[in-house]
Amino acid sequence: MALLLRPPTVAAARCVSRHRRIHQPVALRAKVVATDSPSFSHENPILHLEPASSSSSSVAVLQCQHFRTCSGCSQEWDLDRPHVVGEASRFFRELGVSDFIFESGKLWEWRCRAKLVVRGTSERPLIGLYKEGTHDIVDIPQCRGISALNIQPYDEDLGSDRHSLKLISFCIMLPLSYTCRNENSESSEKLNALAGIIFGNRWRHLLGERDFWEHIGGIDISLDPFSFGQANSQAFNSLLRKLQKYVPYGSSVVDLYAGAGAIGLSLAATRKCRQEQSICEPFMSVRCVEINRESKSSFEKTLSRLPKYVDCSIHWHSTDASSDPLHWLKGSDVVIVDPPRKGLDQSLLDALRVISFQKVPKAHRRYLISGNAWHLEKAHAFNLFPGTQSIEVLAVFKRGPKFSAKNKKAGKKKKS
Numbered sequence: 001m002a003l004l005l006r007p008p009t010v011a012a013a014r015c016v017s018r019h020r021r022i023h024q025p026v027a028l029r030a031k032v033v034a035t036d037s038p039s040f041s042h043e044n045p046i047l048h049l050e051p052a053s054s055s056s057s058s059v060a061v062l063q064c065q066h067f068r069t070c071s072g073c074s075q076e077w078d079l080d081r082p083h084v085v086g087e088a089s090r091f092f093r094e095l096g097v098s099d100f101i102f103e104s105g106k107l108w109e110w111r112c113r114a115k116l117v118v119r120g121t122s123e124r125p126l127i128g129l130y131k132e133g134t135h136d137i138v139d140i141p142q143c144r145g146i147s148a149l150n151i152q153p154y155d156e157d158l159g160s161d162r163h164s165l166k167l168i169s170f171c172i173m174l175p176l177s178y179t180c181r182n183e184n185s186e187s188s189e190k191l192n193a194l195a196g197i198i199f200g201n202r203w204r205h206l207l208g209e210r211d212f213w214e215h216i217g218g219i220d221i222s223l224d225p226f227s228f229g230q231a232n233s234q235a236f237n238s239l240l241r242k243l244q245k246y247v248p249y250g251s252s253v254v255d256l257y258a259g260a261g262a263i264g265l266s267l268a269a270t271r272k273c274r275q276e277q278s279i280c281e282p283f284m285s286v287r288c289v290e291i292n293r294e295s296k297s298s299f300e301k302t303l304s305r306l307p308k309y310v311d312c313s314i315h316w317h318s319t320d321a322s323s324d325p326l327h328w329l330k331g332s333d334v335v336i337v338d339p340p341r342k343g344l345d346q347s348l349l350d351a352l353r354v355i356s357f358q359k360v361p362k363a364h365r366r367y368l369i370s371g372n373a374w375h376l377e378k379a380h381a382f383n384l385f386p387g388t389q390s391i392e393v394l395a396v397f398k399r400g401p402k403f404s405a406k407n408k409k410a411g412k413k414k415k416s
């Protein structure tokens, strides 16, 4: 089999634990990237895993009047240090990562996207989340996570920042997708007065700016209502910036579970695939693989706004990443995997093991890092959902077994 994943390859996984209460066990979801050279630096401010000082904990308090009733948040104190971080740290230490780091950004009003339920009456609408374990709506006008409900509507004359626009487009449109399935219904006509409506699997733009743009990871990213979009753009931006440092210039990247291609396209733009690159420099390519066909138009819009100097081969593939995954791994130096919460598809996991270390006996191929097929190199955690027990971890894997500093020294001596 001709596999072009050249050793030593790096893989990075973005893991997520989404647990409402701290006593629940931690589960991690992974996003994988594979690269050739581990060049990276730490330029962003990083919160290391040291006990939080009393002064910092007194500052990072949720102070939300809905905390007891709303199911959105599960941690009221130390928002900059979710309890789950300790568990995650132990988890990664056991896997050989001693310098697990956790980065926290905006702690309030960080949420740019929210799916809220609308109930109540037209005189007194209730907009919020279900009460834990019920179908009762908790109205959350003073929510500290999103500023949507306090925000002034976008004013063409006065202007408004991107954040306001974003909140309006997503907080108004998504609830309508739930209440208005029939385009010809009486209520849908009434709703036509609003900005945009989602009908089943399509949406209609009615007024205002048609396209919604965010500047993340160094590029303008277009997201329509059907494309996956991260809830915390600022923290996602930090994650992307970190990830970019692990991807060598000129890599062949495959972005599996790509959504609208935010990760793949930001790598294409930032890993310097310039026209004027010399003949001996490697040529970068990016393939985005996504099952949701609706994301393609967002991908194409983003592509159209990439800087002119980006001159690498970039392709979109509307398909299931889990069917014939080897096809996507072959010829890739970097594999990014950012699956939905259910995690990586088994077929892809199998393919990653097969492609990474062909000599591992079949019986040992139980986990990505078992049998020394891959080893976990780094883990950077990001506070993507302050107030909850959900963190996202960019985990970097390299192909083959981990060599200790001692072994590395010995190897170098031998070479010389």
Ligand SMILES: C[S@@+](CC[C@H](N)C(=O)[O-])C[C@H]1O[C@@H](n2cnc3c(N)ncnc32)[C@H](O)[C@@H]1O
Binding pocket: 228, 229, 230, 256, 257, 258, 259, 260, 261, 262, 263, 289, 290, 291, 292, 319, 320, 321, 322, 338, 339, 340, 341, 345
């Ligand atoms: C967590 S989102 C990640 C999106 C993107 N990486 C981002 O950060 O914007 C997971 C994406 O995987 C897609 N997906 C789910 N199952 C898939 C499959 N079997 N093959 C390809 N894409 C899939 C979903 O439609 C969704 O867009």
